[in-house]
Amino acid sequence: MTAAAPEPGFVLLVNAKPEKGFDLIAQVAATLRHIPFVSIASQSDATEARELVRRLGATNVRIIEKTTDMASLYRAARMVAVPSYRFVETFSRVCIEAQRYGKPVIGSDVGNVPYLLAESGIVLPESVELWAQEIARLYGDAAYYGERCRLAAENSERYSQAAQREDILRIVETQTDAMLVCVGSGIGNMLHAGPMIRNIARTLGRRVDLLVAEDHGTSLFLLQNDRFVNSVYSLRNYALRRRYDTIFVTHCFGTASLPFHARRVVFSRDWDGFHPGHALHEALFNLEAAKVLLGIPYDPATAAADYYVGNYAYQRPNGGLVGFHGGSKSGFWTSKRWPHFPALGGRLRDAGYSVASFGTPAEYVEGTLDHTGGTIEEMVRGMLQCDAFISNDSGVMNIANALGIPVVGIFGPTNWETRGPLSAHGRSVSLSSECSPCEVKNSKHFLAGGCTCIDRLDLETVWAAVQGLLAEVERVHVPLKLVVSR
Template sequence: MKALIVAPSWIGDTVLAQPLFMRLHERTPGLQLDALAPRWVAPVLERMAEISRIIDSPFAHGELSLRSRHRLARQLARDDYQRVYVLPNSIKSALVPFFANIPERIAFVGEKRYGLINRRHTLDKALLPQMAERFAQLAEAPGTPLPRPLPLPRLTCSGEQRAATLAALGVDRPEKLAIFCPGAEYGPAKRWPARHFATLADALTQRGYAVWLVGSAKDREIAEQIVSQVQTAPPPRNFCGSTSLSQAIDLLGAASFVVCNDSGLMHVAAALGRPLVAVYGSSSPGFTPPLSAQATIISLNLECSPCFKRECPLGHLDCLNQLHPQRVLDACLARAAA
């Protein structure tokens, strides 16, 4: 059996899809499971034992490019896939499998994709409140209850990979290492303030921890704000924008514990099995929690949250501004001692 995954376009969503991949292998021993994925999430799929091959999906967000999709579909048609699981809900994501004439095209109805998907699931949000559950449901027959509990995501990160990344970056692993992931692609309403991260960094440095900041180039500005507000030497090392995603995975794998906003790297840290403190503001841990027994979720649960907005609609961002560093510090120290 050869099957194809049309992968999500977000790092965190890709991690949350791994329980589906595990279930598919349980259902079909010897399955070859390939993934059609944007290149920016490919490094995550490369760390999943369930994925045999990654095929580059060259399309930008919102890009139609019918001619290019036809050309890619002709290439996929030669691979004789029997099934495809389309994880995004858009019409565009279902076009290539349809053009490739893959016999079983499995997905939720999504954007009214009745002609493109031929094994259709209808989403019941009450029965499947979590994103990972919705992905995993695709391994079942439509209308069949989802078996629980789900397997937890599990990314590989070997000692050799970590050592190679540390050598490439010219750093040694400290004995006690706290990694902060201060970014959140979705928007500022998911980002704990820089001053709070700085206060936390001071407290951890005073307790003998080295603090490293990890993220994309878009996170460099907030990381620089954190470094500029830290009072205790040595200041944090800012790796935001200085690593590939694969190297960021290796750095997270080396951490004593990780402090994250609700972000893709939060899900990566959870899937690496690292002790994790996850800070939630405008989003909900009920929908996309870190799937790990070693994660502590911190949220103030205000009346106005979760609002799921990119920026605070009330202008105060109390859900994060009022979440004080001492509470996060206590959670970090508890995780470190566990």
């Protein structure tokens, strides 16, 4: 370095180029003048960077010239910023380098950065306010900072030379005794297969391939996970060329007859047929089918709640945001839509929470922040900012459950016992009446769209469940027991 080394305890940005996010960090620094920032003009003109911080009055930002002693900077930094929004990182070596020194990393929500940080770092949209809040918290909350340091060091081990060797060996292993699991077609069906998929991969010690008869063209990422899944194929473009040792066709794949190439093809329906009134929840049904037909054991006490959503990992943000999904599929499925979301939003705002709608634009709840629209993956990233989630029985509810977001699922005509959230953070609210759930006890009436029972699920009942969930989450950061209000 051309000058004395910075004093320890700063926020480090390795590259002072605007496309690497320096302009964002400079604005953040201008709002946090008590926190030191350091950026390296390694690939850009230091004069331009210094001029920007001068215009912003960010006297707490120090620009240093290119250095070969990155180790000293990583050790001295309190945290590292990777705000690459305009430059899309294909890997971002800085994330893992910083974490090897036990430093928390805050990164952008684009490119490969969110995948690298899924289980350890903090991923944020391009917002000066959110970045400033997170940096301030890492400075002001010692327990939170310590936990982030621990997660950073833990994540760096996943990218060690030994771990990379293991990944290569797993790729080689999948070429022998390969297994394909066929699932589909709705989002809920896909996610309820997740605990089974994870359990199969863990038991066999190798990743599996998936074939999905998907309803939504952008949903395959929900089941792609680097630790458990090799490849995810859509039924629409799947080439039946590869030979598998075993193909397991789950109940939700349907009755499609395909010319599979495998030593054995096992159909879940040959053991039992799943239906809304089944004695087992769908996730448990899938696990039990794999146990009976494939000999894959599981722990009933824990495996059914072992969901996943892609490579995403949920960490409660403590930002006071509650998400809503007030919609459902069209047709007779509209009978699942609870009509009192606007009033519930008012109760939450009065209690000091922000409330946002997720889903399609048509599913926006009046009076809430509008986070509707976009792809399913964009929605998932937005949902990660929620401290809790309230939803009709829907695919979005199942995403919240699979992510581990504290969730209240609202059930009228459908059966919470086979479809409700099973995560440790999940609750179901449903009616208690002789005719419910309608899809089980009077399916013809339900399929004709005649069920109106969800209108009788009053605001006070749901509000009590929401209050209970929020109170328990605020009181202790431990998993919640499944509590059903009927």
